[in-house]
Amino acid sequence: SKLTGSVQRKWDINKLIYLNNIDPADVIARWKSEEAELDNEDSSEADIEQEEAFFQKKDVQGSSEDLDTSQLEFAPLDELKSKWVKPDPLDTLKKRFFKSPKQKISEK
Amino acid sequence: MAKGQIITFQDHENFRLRLILSTLAGKPIKIEKIRSHELNPGLKDYEVSFLRLLEKVTNGSVIEISYTGTTVIYRPGIIIGGVLTHDCPVSKPVGYFIEYMLFLAPFSKEKFSIVFKGITSSKEDVGVDLLKWGFLPVMENFGVRECSIHTLKRGSPPLGGGEVHLLCNSLIAQPITIHALEINKISSIRGIAYCTRVSPSIVNRIVSSVRDVLRNTIGCEVNITTDVWRGETSGKSPGFGLTLFSESKKGKNWRYCIEDIGLARETPEDIGEATSYKFLELLENSGVIGRNQLPLALTYMTIGKEDIGRLKVHKSQIDAKLVTMLRDIKSVFNTQFLFKPSPEEAEEDYLVATVKGVGFTNTSKKVA
Structure with missing residues (x-):
């Protein structure tokens, strides 16, 4: 909806997921870049960058990487620490929490 | 075949x-x-x-x-x-x-x-x-x-x-067809801190470090059970760990959860702190359920009745691993998930995963 009127190709996540010739990591990269490139950047350049990033990641994949764990990946602790002192993400997250009447009164 | x-x-x-x-x-x-x-x-x-x-x-x-x-x-x-x-x-x-x-x-x-x-x-x-x-x-x-x-x-x-x-x-x-579109409000954060073959004070150190982090950031109720194992039932090695999960008062009983254990050169405080921050991160990037519970939920949705099931997910939950998983589901069951924008306003970060169940039936139930 954001891109209506632009000439840039819009990637549909639903199609991307099932295009078996595109690597899963690449699917996510293309989809995410589509959202980031709102101001009609040169997409071919971005594509090359993505391809480079894609190949680099492949190289990093060690031979004995465990591809079947249920572990979640997170940013390093230092990053998380500095993120979760900022009021912005905290306030957004606080909306997800239920507030007791007592808490509401004390805030006022 | x-x-x-x-x-x-x-x-x-x-x-x-x-x-x-x-x-x-x-x-x-x-x-x-x-x-x-x-x-x-x-x-x-x-x-x-x-x-x-x-x-x-x-x-x-x-x-x-x-x-x-x-x-x-x-x-x-x-x-x-x-x-x-x-x-x-x-x-x-x-x-x-x-x-x-x-x-x-x-x-x-x-x-x-x-x-x-x-x-x-x-x-x-x-x-x-x-x-x-x-x-x-x-x-x-x-x-x-x-x-x-x-x-x-x-x-x-x-x-x-x-x-x-x-x-x-x-x-x-x-499985029942689900329509999980409502993200429950979290009323409190609960958890279990356990230890085996180490001093019981370890679990208290974990609990206090979790409280410190969560009270200073989110400021919600934190309720952690300590679970000390000793003697015959505590296994062969010393160790400790922490599991955190969310509690909701209303709605369906979905829970977000995360865990970690202590290994060599990690203090109970390290584990408590790191897990708490990761939990906040998990909450931010979760739809109705956390990323770690998605494979189970999506598989159950696939093998459900021939009806459309819906589950609200966060955009960040769609990662490379999930794409591989969806492709695997397609190659076996020949069914596709469709991600639609969230029907509610101001929810740009969310999508609704929908799929038509394949109408799987428990083989042993067919005869009866």
Whole structure:
């Protein structure tokens, strides 16, 4: 909806997921870049960058990487620490929490 | 089935899920090129152990492993369950095995009652508390009401010595179609801090560090149970760990959950702090359920009734691993998920995952 009127190709996540010739990591990269490139950047350049990033990641994949764990990946602790002192993400997250009447009164 | 029709996968990615999907669909699969370029090619001991477990809970399964162990052909039988004991290798915790048994347990001919022996939690795979507090509620929402996991003995890595009993009493024909579009408000954060063969003060140190972080950031109610194991039931190795999960008052009983354990050179404070921050991160990036619970929920949605199921997910939950998983589901069940924008305003970060169930029926229920 954001891109209506632009000439840039819009990637549909639903199609991307099932295009078996595109690597899963690449699917996510293309989809995410589509959202980031709102101001009609040169997409071919971005594509090359993505391809480079894609190949680099492949190289990093060690031979004995465990591809079947249920572990979640997170940013390093230092990053998380500095993120979760900022009021912005905290306030957004606080909306997800239920507030007791007592808490509401004390805030006022 | 003719040889040309066999579904072929490559690599050791999603090893367990592929076998489970094959079992549910009753379609044979072939997994080739398993670690074929590595110094130690072929299946690992825990993967063979998983295959053995599958053989035990099914009747008529045929497993062929090539000489080098790089190719597996699996022809599934029917799921029969039963009363069993499974010794897990110390290379993987019992959660590695239990997690995917939960995909099969409700659709069995007889009840699943399996005692798993080994390590009860690790850094890489799910622990027993996470399964109990995070996964069983998901199953409950799909109509599997009587499934329980009991920790009889805890066993920390590296030596283990734990025992966990998985009991699934409800046998259903197929999961209920869900429409989970509402994200519940969290009323409090609960947790379990446990330790085996170390001083009981360790758990208190974990609890106080979690409280410090969560009170100073979110400021909600934090309620952590301490669980100290000693003597015979505490396994062979010293260790400690923490599981955090959310509690909601209203709505369906979905829970977000996360866990971690202490290894060498990590203090209880490190674990408490790191896990709390990760929990906040998980909450931010979750839809109705957390990323770690998605494989179970999406699989249940796939094998549901021939009706459209809906589940609200966060955009960041769609990652490369999930794409691989959705492709695996498509190759076995030939059904596609469709991600639609969230119907509510101001929810740009959310999508609704929809899928039409394949109308799977529990094979043992067909006759009756």
